[in-house]
Each structure stands twice: as C-alpha cells, then as structure tokens.
Amino acid sequence: MIRTKKIRNLFATPYLSWAIIFIIVPLVMVIWYGFTDSDGALTFANIASIARPEFMKSLGLSLLLSLISTVLCLIIAYPLCMILTEKKAGKAGVVILLFILPMWMNTLLRTMAWQTILEKTGILNTFLNFIHLPSIYIINKPQAIIIGMVYNFLPYMVLPLYTALSRIDDNVINAARDLGANKFQTFLHVTLPLSIPGIISGITMVFIPALTTFVLSQMLGGNKILLIGNIIEQEFTQAYDWHLGSGLSIILMVFIIINMVVEAAFDKSDEQ
Amino acid sequence: MSRFLKKLYVVLIVIFMYAPIAVMIVQSFNQSKSRGHWTGFTLEWYISLFSDESIMAALRNTLTIALLSSLIATAISLLACLAIRQMTKNTRTVVMGITNIPMLNADIVTGISMMLLFLSMGIKFGYGSILIAHITFNIPYVILNIMPRLNSLDNSCFEAARDLGASPVYAFFHVVLPDLMPGVMSGMLMAFTMSIDDFIITHFTKGAGVDTLSTKIYTEVRKGIKPEMYALSTLIFGAILILLLLLNFTKNGSRKKNKTGTNAPSIFEIAP
Numbered sequence: 001m002i003r004t005k006k007i008r009n010l011f012a013t014p015y016l017s018w019a020i021i022f023i024i025v026p027l028v029m030v031i032w033y034g035f036t037d038s039d040g041a042l043t044f045a046n047i048a049s050i051a052r053p054e055f056m057k058s059l060g061l062s063l064l065l066s067l068i069s070t071v072l073c074l075i076i077a078y079p080l081c082m083i084l085t086e087k088k089a090g091k092a093g094v095v096i097l098l099f100i101l102p103m104w105m106n107t108l109l110r111t112m113a114w115q116t117i118l119e120k121t122g123i124l125n126t127f128l129n130f131i132h133l134p135s136i137y138i139i140n141k142p143q144a145i146i147i148g149m150v151y152n153f154l155p156y157m158v159l160p161l162y163t164a165l166s167r168i169d170d171n172v173i174n175a176a177r178d179l180g181a182n183k184f185q186t187f188l189h190v191t192l193p194l195s196i197p198g199i200i201s202g203i204t205m206v207f208i209p210a211l212t213t214f215v216l217s218q219m220l221g222g223n224k225i226l227l228i229g230n231i232i233e234q235e236f237t238q239a240y241d242w243h244l245g246s247g248l249s250i251i252l253m254v255f256i257i258i259n260m261v262v263e264a265a266f267d268k269s270d271e272q
Numbered sequence: 273m274s275r276f277l278k279k280l281y282v283v284l285i286v287i288f289m290y291a292p293i294a295v296m297i298v299q300s301f302n303q304s305k306s307r308g309h310w311t312g313f314t315l316e317w318y319i320s321l322f323s324d325e326s327i328m329a330a331l332r333n334t335l336t337i338a339l340l341s342s343l344i345a346t347a348i349s350l351l352a353c354l355a356i357r358q359m360t361k362n363t364r365t366v367v368m369g370i371t372n373i374p375m376l377n378a379d380i381v382t383g384i385s386m387m388l389l390f391l392s393m394g395i396k397f398g399y400g401s402i403l404i405a406h407i408t409f410n411i412p413y414v415i416l417n418i419m420p421r422l423n424s425l426d427n428s429c430f431e432a433a434r435d436l437g438a439s440p441v442y443a444f445f446h447v448v449l450p451d452l453m454p455g456v457m458s459g460m461l462m463a464f465t466m467s468i469d470d471f472i473i474t475h476f477t478k479g480a481g482v483d484t485l486s487t488k489i490y491t492e493v494r495k496g497i498k499p500e501m502y503a504l505s506t507l508i509f510g511a512i513l514i515l516l517l518l519l520n521f522t523k524n525g526s527r528k529k530n531k532t533g534t535n536a537p538s539i540f541e542i543a544p
Contacts, residue, residue: 001354101516
C-alpha cells in the first residue's frame with residue numbers, strides 16, 4: 001500500500017519514537033538502577049540482595065503460590081473447555097459470555113468481595129455454621145491468596161484453552177476413534193498434544209501475573225503475607241530505595257524471560 | 273448420568289465466578305455499611321453515589337483516560353501497522369518484538385519503569401502521566417488486532433481505486449479502512465477495557481492528586497469501602513451485561529463456520 005520508503009518511515013515514526021521513549025528507555029533505566037547504588041557506582045548488591053532470608057522467603061512463597069494457582073487453573077479449566085467444545089456453538093457462546101462478563105468488573109472490587117466471603121464471620125462461615133459445619137478460617141492465609149489468584153486468572157486460562165480445543169478438527173478425533181482408539185487413548189494421543197499451544201498460552205497468562213501480584217496478597221493476606229510483588233512495591237512507594245527495587249525487578253524479569261523462552265520453544269516444536 | 277455431571281461442573285464453576293459479584297450486588301442494597309450484616313433494603317447508596325464528588329471524579333478520569341488513550345493508541349497503531357507491512361523481515365521481527373514487550377512484561381515492571389522514567393525526565397505525575405502510560409500499554413493490543421486483518425487484505429482493491437484515479441489518501445479512507453474496521457474496532461475496544469480495569473500501572477504513574485476508579489478503591493480498602501462503590505459496580509455490571517448481550521445477538525447474525533467445521537464463538541474478540 002505504501003509505495004515509498006519515505007512515507008513508510010514517516011508513518012512508522014510516531015510509533016517507533018513512542019516505543020523507544022516509553023518502552024525501551026524505561027526498561028533500560030530499571031536495569032541501570034538495578035546495577036548501580038545511590039552513588040552511581042556499579043554494583044551487584046541489589047541483585048544479590050535476593051539472597052536475604054526475608055526476600056528468599058517471599059520469592060519462594062510467590063513461586064509456590066503462583067505455581068499452585070496455575071496448576072489449579074489448568075485442572076479446572078481443561079475439563080470445562082472440553083465440555084464446552086462438545087456443546088453447540090450457541091450454548092458454548094453463552095457460557096463463554098458468562099465467563100467474560102466478570103472480567104469487565106473491577107478486579108479490586110471482586111477481590112474485596114472474596115474478603116467478605118472468606119472472613120471469620122463472613123458469608124462462607126455463616127453458611128457453614130447454618131448447616132452445622134465448623135467454620136473455616138482461610139482469610140489472611142496463603143490459601144485465601146490462592147483462591148484469589150485462581151478466581152482472578154481462571155478466565156485467562158479458559159479463553160486460550162477453549163480456542164485451542166475448539167480448533168481441533170472433529171474429523172481428526174473421528175479418525176482416531178475409527179482406527180480403534182478408545183476415548184482415553186484419543187484424548188491422550190490426539191486431543192492433548194493438539195491442545196498444547198493453548199495450554200502454554202494459558203500458563204503464560206496466569207503464571208506471570210500471579211507471580212508478580214501485590215494486590216491479591218495485600219487484600220487476602222491481610223498485609224502480613226509479603227510476596228515478591230509486595231516487596232518491590234514497598235521499595236518504590238515507601239522505602240524509596242529504587243536501586244533495590246530495580247534489582248529485585250530484574251530478578252523477576254529473569255523469570256519472565258524464562259517463561260518466554262519456554263513458550264518460544266514450544267512454538268518452534270509445534271511448527272516442526 | 274455423565275451429562276448431569278458435566279452440567280453440574282459448569283454450573284459450579286459459574287457459581288464460583290459470580291459469588292463475589294452477587295455479594296457486591298446484594299451489598300449495594302444493604303442499609304448497613306458493615307459487610308457481614310444485612311439490616312434492610314435501601315437505594316440510598318445509588319442516590320448518594322451521584323453526589324459523591326471524589327467517586328464521580330475518579331469515574332470521569334477512568335472513562336476519559338480510557339477513551340483518549342484507546343483513540344490515540346489506535347491512531348498511532350494504524351499508522352504503525354501500515355508501515356510495518358512494508359518493512360523487511362528483519363526489521364519487522366525487531367519491531368514486533370518491541371511491540372510484545374509491554375504485553376509479556378509483568379505490570380509491576382512496566383509500572384515502575386515508567387515511574388522511573390517520569391521522575392528522571394521531570395514529567396509531573398498526574399492525569400498526563402497516567403494517559404501516557406495507558407497509551408503505551410494499549411498500543412501493542414491494537415497493533416495485534418489490526419496486523420492480522422491488514423495482512424489478509426488484498427491489495428488489488430486499493431490498486432484498483434488508484435487506477436481509477438483516487439488519491440492514496442482517498443483510496444485508503446474509502447477502500448482500505450472500511451475493510452480494516454473490524455480489527456480497528458476490536459483493537460480499540462480491547463484497549464479501552466485494558467485501560468478501564470488497569471490498576472498496577474496507574475498506581476505507579478498517578479502521583480498524589482489524581483485517582484481512577486481502581487486506585488480510588490485501593491485507597492478505600494484500608495478505611496472500609498464506601499457502599500456507593502458497590503452501587504457503582506452494580507450499575508457498571510448491569511450496563512456491561514446489556515451491552516454484551518446486544519453485541520452477542522447482533523454478531524450471531526453474521527457468523528460463518530470456520531475452516532475446521534467448528535464454530536468457535538466470535539465473542540473472543542471482545543474479551544478484555
């Protein structure tokens with residue numbers, strides 16, 4: 001459509017200059033702050049600070065909780081998506097709509113509402129006591145944060161998974177059954193491998209946000225449970241130690257890059 | 273029997289998704305401000321909502337920032353996509369790689385990196401800084417919605433228009449843009465929703481004076497959420513429900529079966 005390089009470059013300039021100023025430069029600044037101290041001298045102290053016991057503890061907790069939540073999301077979403085793909089498109093569409101609608105509601109408020117449900121005298125316990133069951137005290141514990149993570153991120157697992165599963169040609173499934181495979185074998189050797197791109201996509205969209213959240217742990221962990229996201233947020237908004245905060249962010253970015261590499265590896269093997 | 277189990281599974285998950293929303297809706301009619309107890313039905317929160325200046329200001333900010341940032345992001349992205357189409361493969365890979373960064377990066381890293389940038393560039397925190405941040409994370413979503421659409425366009429319509437004497441600009445606006453509209457619209461809608469719900473990035477780039485709905489809710493969590501917030505959320509929920517229902521039923525008329533013979537709902541295009 002664009003015939004000359006001049007016009008192409010003209011059109012590209014707004015975006016490219018924006019990207020350089022507001023995407024590249026900020027990241028470079030984080031890296032710069034992470035590797036320097038307050039005098040401007042090069043140092044690895046910020047990165048090495050991750051080895052501090054309290055930081056290690058919260059990084060470990062963040063990894064644990066986000067991994068558990070991601071696996072839970074996958075386990076819950078997969079059967080759901082399989083059920084949905086069996087339905088006719090209209091009915092499946094309604095259920096998907098039901099899933100998307102909560103995503104439009106403010107995340108903070110929905111998480112707040114979970115507080116109300118999980119509180120000591122909250123709705124869940126009121127209901128349990130009503131049917132003569134003992135109260136459950138999950139609020140302000142890691143379990144509550146996991147519930148919050150699964151609740152917030154389940155749609156992000158369902159959508160790519162459903163897309164991947166619904167793209168599987170029925171004929172392939174039928175061919176496998178015709179060739180003698182039973183339902184379980186068909187699932188294991190046909191459906192599951194073909195759905196892997198959706199699984200990887202879903203994992204990426206759940207794991208990283210779960211790993212780096214600080215809102216969920218603040219609201220459902222009662223400010224006592226510090227995840228790595230909380231620590232970084234505090235360094236920037238309360239302690240004003242940007243160097244330390246940036247150093248910790250660089251550690252986080254390592255996890256993000258690992259995730260990207262894994263995703264790219266699956267992409268490549270898929271093409272082959 | 274298994275049909276019943278499948279239905280039960282789907283219903284349970286839908287209940288899980290809507291439990292907090294139901295809590296919010298009920299609470300918006302609760303006479304008592306405390307969350308655990310119901311003291312009576314009232315509409316007073318809905319009325320006092322519209323006279324609460326701080327909430328109204330936050331709502332105005334949220335809506336205008338979302339609208340402006342998605343419009344500006346769409347304009348920049350449209351130009352960018354036209355240019356990217358004409359780039360050599362290597363340049364395109366680099367540019368698309370840069371485009372993916374805000375999407376792949378954790379919100380907290382994007383937020384702190386922009387905060388560091390604004391601080392060192394001397395840009396004052398406020399409405400403008402939030403707007404810049406929102407435009408920055410919106411652009412990738414719009415580009416990723418327009419690019420596939422643009423790539424699948426046949427250039428011959430444009431060429432034909434030019435042959436018939438149209439200027440490039442006329443041909444673009446009357447031939448190409450109408451074809452691109454679905455991608456442009458879904459990109460803009462996605463940007464709008466990303467902007468409305470954003471908390472983390474706004475949290476780091478807002479400074480003291482300005483609030484969006486998300487940050488307003490966050491500051492209120494400590495003090496106890498005003499019931500007016502629940503009223504507002506219920507109203508938003510109702511509005512979105514109506515909107516999505518309308519959208520779904522108009523898209524239903526023009527749906528075609530895709531290649532594999534399955535009928536993946538087109539609702540995905542409007543998922544936040």
